[in-house]
Amino acid sequence: MDVTVIWAAIIALxxxxxxxxxxxxxxxxxxxxxxxDEAERDMMMHSIAPVWDGNETWLVLGGAALFAAFPLVYSTVLSALYLPIVFMLVCLIFRGVSFEIRGKANRTKNLWNLAFICGSAGAAFFQGVILGAYLHGIPVKDGAFAGDPFFWVTPFSFFTGMGLMVTYALQGATYLVMKMDGDIQARLHDLVWPLTLTLLGFMIAVSIWTPLTDAQVASRWFESAFRYRLYPVPLLVALAAALMYRAVKRNLDVAPFVFCNVLVLLGYIGLLISIWPYAIPNSVTLWDAASPHTSQVFALVGAVVIIPVIVVYTTAGYWVFRGKVAPGSQYH
Structure with missing residues (x-):
């Protein structure tokens, strides 16, 4: 098997x-x-407090895998997108600090609420900006970034930034539907379908915008030999949206979160198909960017050990803290 493709799959996962x-x-x-209502906010914070920092392990894994398997991409992408990455990290810092301080603050609680809101929204937005800039292509010359430090400031990048904010907001609402009960759950259900429609709008817009501005993406979706295998993707998106509508109307607990992530998965598959086989779209292929074969094999041994460990402790954490969040719960 091609070790380069295996590493690409690990990073994608x-x-x-x-x-x-x-x-x-x-x-x-x-x-x-x-x-x-602060009591409801306390419950919402408590629902994610035991797991939020462990969730970020997967981002660290992706970054470490990128450095080990595709160092050219690591150096180029970080150089090109240094500013939005720093902005994202600053937002994550404010958000992380708000977790620790908000539950203990009295007079400044509103300030830490604001830090939590803005940190979450800012991190999501800049992640979307990074995605949009990456999809539109990073200028590369002689194996190094060759563009302007503000090349990422484009309408498409800002659009994908807002799209990812909507995606995360829908995931948050459907997750809380699972964890809450009573009146707050009913109001969360009221948010799910409007957010789903908004996400579908962003997905349709990106699906149209990308092939119109990138001939290679258009060729892959509409002219390649395997294009007929891609056509079920939009149909599956429509089916997932219909099932989401049904789940919301029936006030189901778990199903909205499942169908939300099915939509996310289908959109993610569409993005992977659009950039294949490039590590940097339209510039550098996976094999051109790969580290030496021996380095990839050596690092793969470590990945085979580390990934199951991450899966086990992540699963254990969610299992231990399963179930509904009780009223009055607070994060300490």
Whole structure:
């Protein structure tokens, strides 16, 4: 088997797990403004407090794997997107600090609520900006970034930034539907379908915008030999949206979160198909960016050990803290 493709799959898995797991806890922060009652906010914070920091392990895994398997991509992407990455990290810092201080603050509690909201929204937005800039292509010359430090400031990048904010907000709302009960759950259900429609709008817009501005993406979706295998993707998106509508109307607990992440998965598959086989779209292929074969094999041994460990402790954490959050719960 091609070790380069295996590493690409590991990185793709790590990023998807990050989007699913850290996406919903960032989303909780973004729907905070819809729930001004502090007791309800305490419950929302408590629902993610035991797991939020462990969720970010997958982002660390993806970054470490990128450094080990595709050092050219690591150096180029970090150089090109240094500013939005720093902005994202600053937002994550404020958000992380708000977890520790908000539960103990009295006079400054509103300030830390604001830090949690803005940190969550900012991190989601800049992650989307990074995605949009990456999809549109990074200028590369002689194996190094060759563009302007503000090349990422484009309408498409800002659009994908807002799209990822909506995605995370929907994940947060559906996760809280699972964890809450009673009146707060009913109001969360009221948010799910409007957010789903908004996400579908962003997915359709990106699906149209990308092939119109990138001939290679258009060729892959509409002219390649395997294009007929891609056509079920939009149909599956429509089916997942219909099942989401049904789940919301029936006030189901778990199903909305499942169908939300099915939509995320289908959108993610579409993005992977659009950039294949490039490590940097339209510039550097996976094999051109790969580290030496022996280095990839050596690092793969470590990945075979580490990934199951991450899966086990992540699963254990969610199992221990399963079930509904009781009223009056607070994060200490």
């Amino acid at each position: 790590g990023l998807f797990m990050y989007i699913v797991l850290d996406g919903f806890d960032l989303g909780v922060g973004m729907i905070f403004p819809f729930f001004p």
